[in-house]
Amino acid sequence: QADVFTYDPGFTSTAACKSAITYIDGDKGELLYRGYPIEQLAKDSHFLEVCYLLLFGELPDKAQMEDFEGRVTRHTMVHEQMNNFFRGFRRDSHPMATMVGVVGAMSAFYHDSLDINDPWQREVAAIRMIAKLPTIAAMAYKYSIGQPFVFPKNSLDYSSNFLHMCFAVPAEDYAVDPILSKAMDRIMMLHADHEQNASTSTVRLAGSSGANPFACIAAGIACLWGPAHGGANQACLEMLREIGTVDRIPEFIARAKDKDDPFRLMGFGHRVYKNFDPRATVMKESADEVLELMGIHNNPTLQVAKELERIALEDDYFISKKLYPNVDFYSGIILDAMGFPTAMFTPIFALSRTVGWIAQWREMIADEEQKIGRPRQLYVGESYRDYKQVNDR
Protein backbone atom coordinates (compact mmCIF):
# COMPACT_ATOMS: atom_id res chain seq x y z
CA GLN A 1 0.00 0.00 0.00
CA ALA A 2 3.09 2.22 0.27
CA ASP A 3 2.62 3.70 -3.21
CA VAL A 4 -1.09 4.40 -2.78
CA PHE A 5 -1.84 8.03 -3.65
CA THR A 6 -4.50 10.00 -1.79
CA TYR A 7 -7.98 9.16 -3.03
CA ASP A 8 -9.63 11.97 -4.99
CA PRO A 9 -13.36 11.46 -5.65
CA GLY A 10 -12.88 13.61 -8.74
CA PHE A 11 -10.68 10.82 -10.15
CA THR A 12 -7.96 13.37 -10.81
CA SER A 13 -5.15 11.22 -12.12
CA THR A 14 -1.82 11.67 -10.39
CA ALA A 15 -0.14 11.80 -13.79
CA ALA A 16 -0.91 15.15 -15.44
CA CYS A 17 -0.56 15.18 -19.22
CA LYS A 18 1.71 17.68 -20.99
CA SER A 19 0.07 20.19 -23.32
CA ALA A 20 0.88 23.59 -24.88
CA ILE A 21 -2.58 24.30 -26.27
CA THR A 22 -4.87 25.79 -23.59
CA TYR A 23 -4.14 27.31 -20.19
CA ILE A 24 -6.72 27.92 -17.46
CA ASP A 25 -6.16 29.76 -14.19
CA GLY A 26 -9.28 28.83 -12.21
CA ASP A 27 -8.60 31.32 -9.42
CA LYS A 28 -8.02 34.26 -11.76
CA GLY A 29 -10.77 33.20 -14.16
CA GLU A 30 -8.26 33.20 -17.02
CA LEU A 31 -8.48 31.13 -20.24
CA LEU A 32 -5.73 31.32 -22.88
CA TYR A 33 -5.69 29.56 -26.28
CA ARG A 34 -1.97 29.24 -27.20
CA GLY A 35 -1.36 32.23 -24.90
CA TYR A 36 -4.09 34.50 -26.33
CA PRO A 37 -6.89 35.47 -23.86
CA ILE A 38 -10.35 34.21 -24.78
CA GLU A 39 -11.85 37.69 -24.34
CA GLN A 40 -9.62 39.17 -27.10
CA LEU A 41 -10.16 36.20 -29.45
CA ALA A 42 -13.95 36.32 -28.95
CA LYS A 43 -13.90 40.04 -29.80
CA ASP A 44 -11.40 40.20 -32.69
CA SER A 45 -10.97 36.70 -34.15
CA HIS A 46 -13.28 34.17 -35.81
CA PHE A 47 -13.78 30.45 -35.31
CA LEU A 48 -11.75 29.13 -38.25
CA GLU A 49 -8.84 31.40 -37.28
CA VAL A 50 -9.07 29.99 -33.73
CA CYS A 51 -9.06 26.48 -35.25
CA TYR A 52 -5.81 27.32 -37.07
CA LEU A 53 -4.34 28.76 -33.83
CA LEU A 54 -5.26 25.68 -31.77
CA LEU A 55 -3.99 23.26 -34.41
CA PHE A 56 -0.75 24.98 -35.44
CA GLY A 57 0.11 27.16 -32.42
CA GLU A 58 0.27 30.57 -34.16
CA LEU A 59 -2.24 33.02 -35.64
CA PRO A 60 -2.21 32.60 -39.45
CA ASP A 61 -1.14 35.29 -41.90
CA LYS A 62 -3.53 36.13 -44.75
CA ALA A 63 -2.23 33.47 -47.15
CA GLN A 64 -2.20 30.76 -44.46
CA MET A 65 -5.77 31.63 -43.47
CA GLU A 66 -7.00 31.53 -47.08
CA ASP A 67 -5.33 28.16 -47.64
CA PHE A 68 -6.70 26.70 -44.40
CA GLU A 69 -10.21 28.03 -45.05
CA GLY A 70 -10.09 26.54 -48.55
CA ARG A 71 -9.01 23.12 -47.27
CA VAL A 72 -11.82 23.07 -44.68
CA THR A 73 -14.47 24.36 -47.09
CA ARG A 74 -13.64 21.70 -49.71
CA HIS A 75 -14.29 18.92 -47.19
CA THR A 76 -17.64 19.99 -45.72
CA MET A 77 -19.61 17.34 -47.64
CA VAL A 78 -19.88 13.79 -46.27
CA HIS A 79 -19.80 10.58 -48.32
CA GLU A 80 -23.30 10.13 -49.77
CA GLN A 81 -23.53 6.63 -48.30
CA MET A 82 -23.21 8.08 -44.78
CA ASN A 83 -26.78 9.35 -45.12
CA ASN A 84 -27.89 5.75 -44.64
CA PHE A 85 -26.60 5.67 -41.06
CA PHE A 86 -29.15 8.28 -40.01
CA ARG A 87 -32.04 6.18 -41.28
CA GLY A 88 -31.15 3.41 -38.84
CA PHE A 89 -32.06 5.71 -35.92
CA ARG A 90 -35.59 6.37 -34.65
CA ARG A 91 -36.81 9.81 -35.75
CA ASP A 92 -37.01 10.93 -32.12
CA SER A 93 -33.43 9.88 -31.29
CA HIS A 94 -31.47 12.60 -29.50
CA PRO A 95 -29.13 14.24 -32.05
CA MET A 96 -26.20 13.40 -29.76
CA ALA A 97 -27.02 9.70 -30.23
CA THR A 98 -26.91 10.04 -33.99
CA MET A 99 -23.73 12.11 -33.83
CA VAL A 100 -21.94 9.48 -31.74
CA GLY A 101 -23.00 6.80 -34.23
CA VAL A 102 -22.29 8.68 -37.45
CA VAL A 103 -18.95 10.14 -36.33
CA GLY A 104 -17.89 6.68 -35.20
CA ALA A 105 -18.92 5.41 -38.63
CA MET A 106 -16.50 7.90 -40.23
CA SER A 107 -13.85 5.38 -39.16
CA ALA A 108 -15.19 3.07 -41.86
CA PHE A 109 -15.09 5.78 -44.53
CA TYR A 110 -11.96 7.75 -43.87
CA HIS A 111 -9.82 5.73 -41.50
CA ASP A 112 -8.87 2.78 -43.71
CA SER A 113 -6.89 5.06 -46.00
CA LEU A 114 -5.30 6.93 -43.06
CA ASP A 115 -1.86 6.28 -41.59
CA ILE A 116 -1.84 8.16 -38.26
CA ASN A 117 1.93 7.72 -38.02
CA ASP A 118 2.23 10.23 -40.87
CA PRO A 119 1.98 13.85 -39.57
CA TRP A 120 0.52 15.04 -42.88
CA GLN A 121 -2.26 12.42 -42.76
CA ARG A 122 -2.99 13.35 -39.13
CA GLU A 123 -3.44 16.94 -40.31
CA VAL A 124 -5.75 15.76 -43.11
CA ALA A 125 -7.86 13.83 -40.56
CA ALA A 126 -8.05 16.94 -38.33
CA ILE A 127 -9.23 19.13 -41.18
CA ARG A 128 -11.78 16.54 -42.32
CA MET A 129 -13.20 16.41 -38.79
CA ILE A 130 -13.45 20.20 -38.46
CA ALA A 131 -15.05 20.40 -41.90
CA LYS A 132 -17.59 17.62 -41.51
CA LEU A 133 -18.84 17.90 -37.93
CA PRO A 134 -21.15 20.86 -38.64
CA THR A 135 -22.59 18.96 -41.62
CA ILE A 136 -23.19 15.87 -39.47
CA ALA A 137 -24.71 17.96 -36.64
CA ALA A 138 -27.02 19.72 -39.10
CA MET A 139 -27.99 16.35 -40.63
CA ALA A 140 -28.76 15.01 -37.14
CA TYR A 141 -31.03 18.02 -36.59
CA LYS A 142 -32.77 17.74 -39.98
CA TYR A 143 -33.31 14.02 -39.45
CA SER A 144 -34.87 14.64 -36.02
CA ILE A 145 -37.41 17.11 -37.49
CA GLY A 146 -38.18 15.10 -40.62
CA GLN A 147 -36.75 17.61 -43.08
CA PRO A 148 -34.43 16.76 -45.99
CA PHE A 149 -30.69 17.17 -45.51
CA VAL A 150 -29.34 20.47 -46.85
CA PHE A 151 -25.96 20.36 -48.57
CA PRO A 152 -23.16 22.67 -47.40
CA LYS A 153 -22.62 25.78 -49.56
CA ASN A 154 -18.97 26.65 -50.20
CA SER A 155 -19.87 30.28 -50.78
CA LEU A 156 -20.81 30.68 -47.09
CA ASP A 157 -18.44 31.13 -44.17
CA TYR A 158 -18.19 28.34 -41.59
CA SER A 159 -20.85 29.52 -39.14
CA SER A 160 -23.25 30.75 -41.82
CA ASN A 161 -22.90 27.40 -43.58
CA PHE A 162 -23.91 25.56 -40.41
CA LEU A 163 -26.95 27.79 -39.85
CA HIS A 164 -27.93 27.40 -43.51
CA MET A 165 -27.72 23.59 -43.31
CA CYS A 166 -29.92 23.69 -40.17
CA PHE A 167 -32.57 26.23 -41.13
CA ALA A 168 -32.78 26.28 -44.96
CA VAL A 169 -35.39 24.14 -46.74
CA PRO A 170 -35.34 23.25 -50.46
CA ALA A 171 -38.77 24.83 -50.95
CA GLU A 172 -37.64 28.40 -50.41
CA ASP A 173 -34.62 30.70 -50.32
CA TYR A 174 -32.95 31.21 -46.96
CA ALA A 175 -30.54 34.05 -46.22
CA VAL A 176 -28.46 33.62 -43.07
CA ASP A 177 -28.81 36.59 -40.69
CA PRO A 178 -25.27 37.96 -40.17
CA ILE A 179 -26.15 38.73 -36.55
CA LEU A 180 -26.90 35.06 -35.89
CA SER A 181 -23.83 33.97 -37.83
CA LYS A 182 -21.58 36.23 -35.73
CA ALA A 183 -23.21 34.98 -32.50
CA MET A 184 -22.81 31.34 -33.60
CA ASP A 185 -19.18 31.98 -34.49
CA ARG A 186 -18.56 33.46 -31.05
CA ILE A 187 -20.27 30.50 -29.33
CA MET A 188 -18.03 28.13 -31.30
CA MET A 189 -14.89 30.08 -30.33
CA LEU A 190 -15.86 30.03 -26.64
CA HIS A 191 -16.35 26.25 -26.71
CA ALA A 192 -13.35 25.36 -28.91
CA ASP A 193 -11.03 23.97 -26.25
CA HIS A 194 -10.75 23.81 -22.51
CA GLU A 195 -7.62 21.97 -21.38
CA GLN A 196 -8.11 18.47 -19.93
CA ASN A 197 -11.88 18.39 -19.34
CA ALA A 198 -13.67 15.04 -19.18
CA SER A 199 -14.36 14.69 -22.91
CA THR A 200 -10.88 15.81 -23.98
CA SER A 201 -9.37 13.35 -21.52
CA THR A 202 -11.61 10.67 -23.06
CA VAL A 203 -10.29 11.51 -26.54
CA ARG A 204 -6.69 11.43 -25.29
CA LEU A 205 -7.18 8.13 -23.45
CA ALA A 206 -8.81 6.51 -26.50
CA GLY A 207 -6.13 7.96 -28.79
CA SER A 208 -3.30 6.73 -26.54
CA SER A 209 -4.15 3.17 -27.59
CA GLY A 210 -3.62 4.08 -31.26
CA ALA A 211 -7.34 4.03 -32.04
CA ASN A 212 -8.24 6.02 -35.15
CA PRO A 213 -9.11 9.70 -34.59
CA PHE A 214 -12.70 9.37 -35.79
CA ALA A 215 -13.44 6.71 -33.16
CA CYS A 216 -11.69 8.87 -30.53
CA ILE A 217 -13.83 11.90 -31.39
CA ALA A 218 -16.96 9.71 -31.20
CA ALA A 219 -15.85 8.74 -27.67
CA GLY A 220 -15.44 12.42 -26.81
CA ILE A 221 -18.95 13.19 -28.07
CA ALA A 222 -20.36 10.39 -25.91
CA CYS A 223 -18.63 11.78 -22.81
CA LEU A 224 -19.64 15.39 -23.53
CA TRP A 225 -23.33 14.35 -23.60
CA GLY A 226 -23.53 13.99 -19.80
CA PRO A 227 -25.51 16.72 -17.91
CA ALA A 228 -22.52 17.39 -15.64
CA HIS A 229 -20.49 18.30 -18.74
CA GLY A 230 -21.66 19.42 -22.17
CA GLY A 231 -25.25 18.36 -21.52
CA ALA A 232 -25.49 21.20 -18.97
CA ASN A 233 -26.48 23.81 -21.57
CA GLN A 234 -29.63 21.84 -22.41
CA ALA A 235 -30.29 21.08 -18.72
CA CYS A 236 -29.73 24.75 -17.80
CA LEU A 237 -32.29 26.14 -20.25
CA GLU A 238 -34.79 23.48 -19.18
CA MET A 239 -34.16 24.52 -15.56
CA LEU A 240 -34.65 28.23 -16.36
CA ARG A 241 -37.90 27.39 -18.13
CA GLU A 242 -39.03 25.28 -15.14
CA ILE A 243 -38.31 28.22 -12.82
CA GLY A 244 -40.37 30.32 -15.23
CA THR A 245 -40.61 33.54 -13.21
CA VAL A 246 -38.24 35.39 -10.89
CA ASP A 247 -40.51 34.89 -7.87
CA ARG A 248 -39.83 31.14 -8.02
CA ILE A 249 -36.03 31.54 -7.90
CA PRO A 250 -35.72 31.26 -4.06
CA GLU A 251 -37.40 27.84 -4.20
CA PHE A 252 -34.73 26.54 -6.59
CA ILE A 253 -31.88 28.21 -4.71
CA ALA A 254 -33.07 26.42 -1.56
CA ARG A 255 -33.18 23.08 -3.41
CA ALA A 256 -29.64 23.62 -4.75
CA LYS A 257 -28.43 24.18 -1.18
CA ASP A 258 -30.32 21.21 0.28
CA LYS A 259 -27.82 18.37 0.80
CA ASP A 260 -30.63 15.81 0.58
CA ASP A 261 -31.82 17.16 -2.76
CA PRO A 262 -29.76 15.97 -5.77
CA PHE A 263 -30.82 19.12 -7.66
CA ARG A 264 -27.95 21.35 -8.73
CA LEU A 265 -28.13 24.74 -10.41
CA MET A 266 -27.34 23.84 -14.01
CA GLY A 267 -24.82 26.20 -15.56
CA PHE A 268 -23.27 26.92 -12.15
CA GLY A 269 -20.01 25.64 -10.73
CA HIS A 270 -16.91 24.24 -12.34
CA ARG A 271 -14.14 21.74 -11.60
CA VAL A 272 -11.51 24.39 -12.23
CA TYR A 273 -13.00 27.90 -12.17
CA LYS A 274 -13.39 29.04 -8.60
CA ASN A 275 -13.90 32.52 -9.96
CA PHE A 276 -15.95 33.67 -12.97
CA ASP A 277 -15.74 31.46 -16.07
CA PRO A 278 -14.47 34.10 -18.55
CA ARG A 279 -16.55 32.45 -21.28
CA ALA A 280 -19.73 33.07 -19.28
CA THR A 281 -18.94 36.78 -19.15
CA VAL A 282 -18.54 36.96 -22.94
CA MET A 283 -21.61 34.76 -23.45
CA LYS A 284 -23.72 37.03 -21.22
CA GLU A 285 -22.74 40.09 -23.29
CA SER A 286 -23.51 38.12 -26.43
CA ALA A 287 -26.93 37.12 -25.13
CA ASP A 288 -27.83 40.75 -24.46
CA GLU A 289 -26.53 41.81 -27.89
CA VAL A 290 -28.18 39.01 -29.91
CA LEU A 291 -31.57 39.26 -28.22
CA GLU A 292 -31.51 43.06 -28.56
CA LEU A 293 -30.56 42.86 -32.24
CA MET A 294 -33.24 40.22 -32.82
CA GLY A 295 -35.76 42.50 -31.19
CA ILE A 296 -36.45 39.97 -28.42
CA HIS A 297 -36.70 42.46 -25.56
CA ASN A 298 -37.33 41.32 -22.01
CA ASN A 299 -36.85 37.66 -22.88
CA PRO A 300 -38.36 36.04 -19.74
CA THR A 301 -35.73 33.30 -19.67
CA LEU A 302 -32.93 35.87 -19.82
CA GLN A 303 -34.58 37.87 -17.03
CA VAL A 304 -34.80 34.75 -14.85
CA ALA A 305 -31.15 33.90 -15.65
CA LYS A 306 -29.90 37.37 -14.71
CA GLU A 307 -31.92 37.47 -11.47
CA LEU A 308 -30.87 33.93 -10.57
CA GLU A 309 -27.23 34.89 -11.16
CA ARG A 310 -27.62 38.06 -9.05
CA ILE A 311 -29.23 36.22 -6.12
CA ALA A 312 -26.81 33.26 -6.24
CA LEU A 313 -23.75 35.53 -6.33
CA GLU A 314 -24.96 37.25 -3.13
CA ASP A 315 -25.81 33.97 -1.37
CA ASP A 316 -23.35 32.75 1.29
CA TYR A 317 -23.66 29.11 0.15
CA PHE A 318 -22.58 29.84 -3.43
CA ILE A 319 -19.95 32.31 -2.27
CA SER A 320 -18.49 29.78 0.20
CA LYS A 321 -18.45 27.04 -2.47
CA LYS A 322 -17.06 29.47 -5.06
CA LEU A 323 -19.86 28.68 -7.48
CA TYR A 324 -20.17 31.01 -10.45
CA PRO A 325 -22.01 30.80 -13.77
CA ASN A 326 -20.09 28.70 -16.29
CA VAL A 327 -20.05 28.66 -20.09
CA ASP A 328 -23.36 26.79 -20.19
CA PHE A 329 -25.36 29.31 -18.19
CA TYR A 330 -26.11 31.76 -21.03
CA SER A 331 -25.34 29.78 -24.18
CA GLY A 332 -28.72 28.03 -24.20
CA ILE A 333 -30.58 31.35 -24.11
CA ILE A 334 -28.80 32.48 -27.29
CA LEU A 335 -29.28 29.15 -29.08
CA ASP A 336 -32.95 29.11 -28.07
CA ALA A 337 -33.40 32.64 -29.44
CA MET A 338 -31.79 31.48 -32.71
CA GLY A 339 -34.49 28.85 -33.05
CA PHE A 340 -32.61 25.72 -31.98
CA PRO A 341 -34.42 23.11 -29.86
CA THR A 342 -32.65 22.31 -26.57
CA ALA A 343 -31.66 18.90 -27.98
CA MET A 344 -29.32 20.71 -30.42
CA PHE A 345 -27.42 22.61 -27.71
CA THR A 346 -24.94 19.85 -26.89
CA PRO A 347 -24.40 18.86 -30.55
CA ILE A 348 -23.38 22.50 -31.13
CA PHE A 349 -21.00 22.24 -28.16
CA ALA A 350 -19.62 19.01 -29.70
CA LEU A 351 -19.02 20.47 -33.17
CA SER A 352 -17.32 23.48 -31.54
CA ARG A 353 -15.13 21.32 -29.28
CA THR A 354 -14.07 19.02 -32.14
CA VAL A 355 -11.13 21.32 -32.95
CA GLY A 356 -9.96 21.17 -29.32
CA TRP A 357 -10.29 17.41 -29.19
CA ILE A 358 -8.44 16.86 -32.46
CA ALA A 359 -5.73 19.43 -31.65
CA GLN A 360 -5.08 17.66 -28.33
CA TRP A 361 -5.13 14.26 -30.06
CA ARG A 362 -2.57 15.47 -32.65
CA GLU A 363 -0.36 16.90 -29.90
CA MET A 364 -0.44 13.62 -27.97
CA ILE A 365 0.16 11.34 -31.00
CA ALA A 366 3.10 13.51 -32.11
CA ASP A 367 4.78 13.06 -28.72
CA GLU A 368 7.20 10.15 -29.19
CA GLU A 369 7.29 9.56 -25.42
CA GLN A 370 3.54 9.17 -24.96
CA LYS A 371 2.40 5.72 -23.79
CA ILE A 372 -1.03 4.12 -23.56
CA GLY A 373 -3.01 5.84 -20.79
CA ARG A 374 -3.93 3.96 -17.64
CA PRO A 375 -5.52 6.03 -14.81
CA ARG A 376 -4.51 4.82 -11.33
CA GLN A 377 -6.97 3.15 -8.95
CA LEU A 378 -7.13 2.93 -5.17
CA TYR A 379 -8.16 -0.71 -4.54
CA VAL A 380 -10.74 -0.85 -1.73
CA GLY A 381 -12.03 -4.40 -2.36
CA GLU A 382 -11.47 -7.76 -0.62
CA SER A 383 -7.94 -9.00 0.05
CA TYR A 384 -6.77 -12.47 -1.09
CA ARG A 385 -9.20 -15.32 -0.29
CA ASP A 386 -9.69 -18.93 -1.47
CA TYR A 387 -12.58 -20.19 -3.60
CA LYS A 388 -15.47 -21.89 -1.72
CA GLN A 389 -17.63 -24.66 -3.19
CA VAL A 390 -21.29 -23.73 -3.36
CA ASN A 391 -22.24 -26.14 -0.54
CA ASP A 392 -19.69 -24.46 1.75
CA ARG A 393 -20.98 -20.89 1.27
Ligand code: SDX
Ligand atom coordinates in the same frame (compact mmCIF):
# COMPACT_ATOMS: atom_id res chain seq x y z
C1 SDX B 1 -18.54 22.08 -18.51
O1 SDX B 1 -14.05 20.67 -17.15
C2 SDX B 1 -14.37 21.51 -18.05
O2 SDX B 1 -13.57 22.30 -18.52
C3 SDX B 1 -15.81 21.42 -18.51
C4 SDX B 1 -16.27 22.54 -19.41
C5 SDX B 1 -15.59 22.49 -20.73
O3 SDX B 1 -15.52 23.54 -21.39
O4 SDX B 1 -15.22 21.37 -21.16
O5 SDX B 1 -16.02 23.79 -18.79
C6 SDX B 1 -17.75 22.45 -19.69
O6 SDX B 1 -18.76 20.90 -18.30
C7 SDX B 1 -19.00 23.16 -17.56
C8 SDX B 1 -19.76 22.57 -16.34
C9 SDX B 1 -21.20 22.31 -16.80
N1 SDX B 1 -21.94 21.57 -15.72
C10 SDX B 1 -22.92 22.17 -15.05
O7 SDX B 1 -23.23 23.36 -15.14
C11 SDX B 1 -23.70 21.21 -14.15
C12 SDX B 1 -23.90 21.87 -12.77
N2 SDX B 1 -22.60 22.00 -12.13
C13 SDX B 1 -22.13 20.88 -11.44
O8 SDX B 1 -22.71 19.67 -11.49
C14 SDX B 1 -20.74 21.00 -10.86
O9 SDX B 1 -20.50 22.29 -10.52
C15 SDX B 1 -19.62 20.48 -11.72
C16 SDX B 1 -19.88 19.09 -12.20
C17 SDX B 1 -19.42 21.37 -12.89
C18 SDX B 1 -18.40 20.47 -10.85
O10 SDX B 1 -18.70 19.49 -9.88
P1 SDX B 1 -17.81 19.34 -8.62
O11 SDX B 1 -16.40 19.18 -9.05
O12 SDX B 1 -18.39 18.32 -7.67
O13 SDX B 1 -17.98 20.75 -8.01
P2 SDX B 1 -17.18 21.23 -6.83
O14 SDX B 1 -16.22 20.20 -6.29
O15 SDX B 1 -16.61 22.52 -7.25
O16 SDX B 1 -18.37 21.36 -5.75
C19 SDX B 1 -18.09 21.98 -4.55
C20 SDX B 1 -19.40 21.97 -3.80
C21 SDX B 1 -20.05 20.60 -3.63
O17 SDX B 1 -20.75 20.66 -2.41
P3 SDX B 1 -20.07 19.88 -1.13
O18 SDX B 1 -19.96 18.43 -1.56
O19 SDX B 1 -18.74 20.55 -0.91
O20 SDX B 1 -21.07 20.10 0.01
O21 SDX B 1 -20.38 22.77 -4.49
C22 SDX B 1 -21.52 21.96 -4.77
C23 SDX B 1 -21.10 20.53 -4.71
O22 SDX B 1 -22.21 19.72 -4.32
N3 SDX B 1 -21.94 22.31 -6.12
C24 SDX B 1 -23.15 22.76 -6.42
C25 SDX B 1 -23.12 22.99 -7.80
N4 SDX B 1 -21.91 22.67 -8.27
C26 SDX B 1 -21.19 22.25 -7.23
N5 SDX B 1 -24.25 22.98 -5.67
C27 SDX B 1 -25.34 23.45 -6.33
N6 SDX B 1 -25.39 23.71 -7.67
C28 SDX B 1 -24.29 23.49 -8.42
N7 SDX B 1 -24.33 23.74 -9.73
